[in-house]
Amino acid sequence: MSRLIHGWEVVVGLEVHAQVATKAKLFSSSPTDFGSDPNTNVSFYDAAMPGMLPVLNGEVVNQAIKTGFGINAKINRISRFDRKNYFYPDLPAGYQISQLFYPIVSDGVVEINLQDGSRKTIGVERIHIEQDAGKSIHDLSPTCSYIDLNRSGVPLMEIVSKPDMRSSYEAMQYVKKLRAILKYIGSCECNMDRGNLRVDANVSVRKPGEPFGNRVEVKNINSIRFLGQAIDYEVERQIDVIGNGGRIVQETRLFDSSFCETRSMRSKEDAADYRYFPDPDLKPVILSDERIEKLKAEMPELPDVKHERFTKEYCLPESDADVLIEEKTVANYFEKAVKASKFKPQESAKLIANWMIVELFAVLNKNGQTIEDIEFPVEHIAKLVDLILDKTISGKIAKTVFAKVIECGDSPAKIVDDLGLVQIQDESVITSAIDKVIQANASQVEQYKAGKVQLFGFFVGQVMRELHGKGNPEMINKILQKRLP
Numbered sequence: 001m002s003r004l005i006h007g008w009e010v011v012v013g014l015e016v017h018a019q020v021a022t023k024a025k026l027f028s029s030s031p032t033d034f035g036s037d038p039n040t041n042v043s044f045y046d047a048a049m050p051g052m053l054p055v056l057n058g059e060v061v062n063q064a065i066k067t068g069f070g071i072n073a074k075i076n077r078i079s080r081f082d083r084k085n086y087f088y089p090d091l092p093a094g095y096q097i098s099q100l101f102y103p104i105v106s107d108g109v110v111e112i113n114l115q116d117g118s119r120k121t122i123g124v125e126r127i128h129i130e131q132d133a134g135k136s137i138h139d140l141s142p143t144c145s146y147i148d149l150n151r152s153g154v155p156l157m158e159i160v161s162k163p164d165m166r167s168s169y170e171a172m173q174y175v176k177k178l179r180a181i182l183k184y185i186g187s188c189e190c191n192m193d194r195g196n197l198r199v200d201a202n203v204s205v206r207k208p209g210e211p212f213g214n215r216v217e218v219k220n221i222n223s224i225r226f227l228g229q230a231i232d233y234e235v236e237r238q239i240d241v242i243g244n245g246g247r248i249v250q251e252t253r254l255f256d257s258s259f260c261e262t263r264s265m266r267s268k269e270d271a272a273d274y275r276y277f278p279d280p281d282l283k284p285v286i287l288s289d290e291r292i293e294k295l296k297a298e299m300p301e302l303p304d305v306k307h308e309r310f311t312k313e314y315c316l317p318e319s320d321a322d323v324l325i326e327e328k329t330v331a332n333y334f335e336k337a338v339k340a341s342k343f344k345p346q347e348s349a350k351l352i353a354n355w356m357i358v359e360l361f362a363v364l365n366k367n368g369q370t371i372e373d374i375e376f377p378v379e380h381i382a383k384l385v386d387l388i389l390d391k392t393i394s395g396k397i398a399k400t401v402f403a404k405v406i407e408c409g410d411s412p413a414k415i416v417d418d419l420g421l422v423q424i425q426d427e428s429v430i431t432s433a434i435d436k437v438i439q440a441n442a443s444q445v446e447q448y449k450a451g452k453v454q455l456f457g458f459f460v461g462q463v464m465r466e467l468h469g470k471g472n473p474e475m476i477n478k479i480l481q482k483r484l485p
């Protein structure tokens with residue numbers, strides 16, 4: 001069930017523009033490198049010089065097909081490129097090549113997690129291949145604008161959802177899941193800061209059971225947090241407009257993150273305004289069964305399947321699996337660590353997951369690092385967990401060891417040796433420490449005898465101190481219970 005806001009139901013459909021991870025552009029051999037000097041990645045074709053012809057980059061087609069598999073969609077054996085005509089200074093050809101009538105992929109699904117732990121299926125209408133435009137730069141000079149054509153012709157997949165989302169939360173979950181799928185497949189780097197994943201949010205409101213209301217399209221949102229804010233703002237605005245007797249007009253708006261609001265850019269064009277027609281320079285894309293089968297065989301394990309495997313194979317709680325599968329690199333790190341442990345996965349996996357999610361991620365967050373950047377080899381986390389499981393060190397000492405590994409990069413075993421952190425499990429040593437504590441705290445012993453049982457913790461603490469934090473906690477507990485009168 002969707003939640004209503006002042007009696008209104010929210011309807012959201014998203015168009016996600018994902019830059020296909022290829023070295024060359026869609027129809028030319030220019031590089032797609034990020035951060036190059038302006039207008040250095042531009043061929044005659046990208047600049048729309050007369051007589052230049054497009055040559056389709058087959059790798060883009062392959063990546064789009066794989067993405068189609070990733071969302072369980074239909075791969076269309078025949079797709080075709082159309083010209084979408086409009087004038088813009090950073091679009092030198094005067095048209096964008098896209099696939100309106102015959103997209104390469106249709107009818108997919110993305111499963112998302114909801115707050116209450118249930119799942120919801122969001123439909124994906126289509127994925128089509130298209131070119132990106134260049135960039136106009138208006139803030140370098142007071143008197144003129146600059147054009148950078150480096151992005152002109154960069155390959156994009158436009159992934160168009162059905163209007164199936166009913167809240168900003170669902171929309172954010174959808175983009176997160178889609179991003180995970182694309183990254184697993186490797187069809188898009190999904191680096192939102194670099195603009196290689198951009199979202200247009202279509203938002204409308206209606207009374208439950210009524211037909212869809214007019215929608216507004218909020219363009220080019222480049223972070224998941226902004227997506228949530230833009231939708232929330234837009235919903236409030238639309239409810240307000242309608243509440244005051246107004247109507248929502250179909251239009252394109254932009255989200256201004258510094259004011260956290262959407263503003264009107266232009267009224268929305270219809271497809272007819274673009275005078276779409278088939279591009280006469282490009283043949284239809286016809287896919288053979290062999291090509292499709294070959295790509296299918298190359299598909300990696302996807303996030304949902306991995307999630308299920310992690311909960312079954314390693315007996316992980318759903319919430320741990322959620323976190324570990326989000327990035328393929330993190331999932332791989334986890335599995336390698338489990339393999340490296342000398343204990344069975346059923347014994348070590350949960351503890352390894354804890355150490356990664358709590359301690360390792362805290363360091364990554366603090367330093368703004370990813371798991372690939374950090375110098376914490378898989379073997380170290382496995383060894384740390386082994387040392388806890390075979391009772392060489394306590395969980396508490398393990399924290400000290402962990403911090404030292406981060407600090408100096410030595411292995412956990414070496415640190416335990418060097419600092420003499422091996423847990424004391426010698427019964428006689430523990431017993432004599434306990435006796436010493438009992439002798440030194442006669443009055444507390446009296447109180448304990450008189451029934452103040454909560455003092456037990458005090459004694460454990462004192463014994464631990466006596467043993468410089470290295471006593472085996474279970475043994476201390478057991479022996480203390482016997483020795484205290």
Ligand code: ADP
Binds near residue numbers: 015160
């Ligand atoms: P266009 O290509 O003009 O943007 P589409 O019909 O392809 O239009 O729809 C674009 C997106 O708008 C899709 O993601 C779709 O789910 C969404 N959408 C369509 N109608 C509505 C609506 N009434 N409210 C919210 N989203 C909608």
Ligand code: MG
Binds near residue numbers: 015
């Ligand atoms: Mg659109």
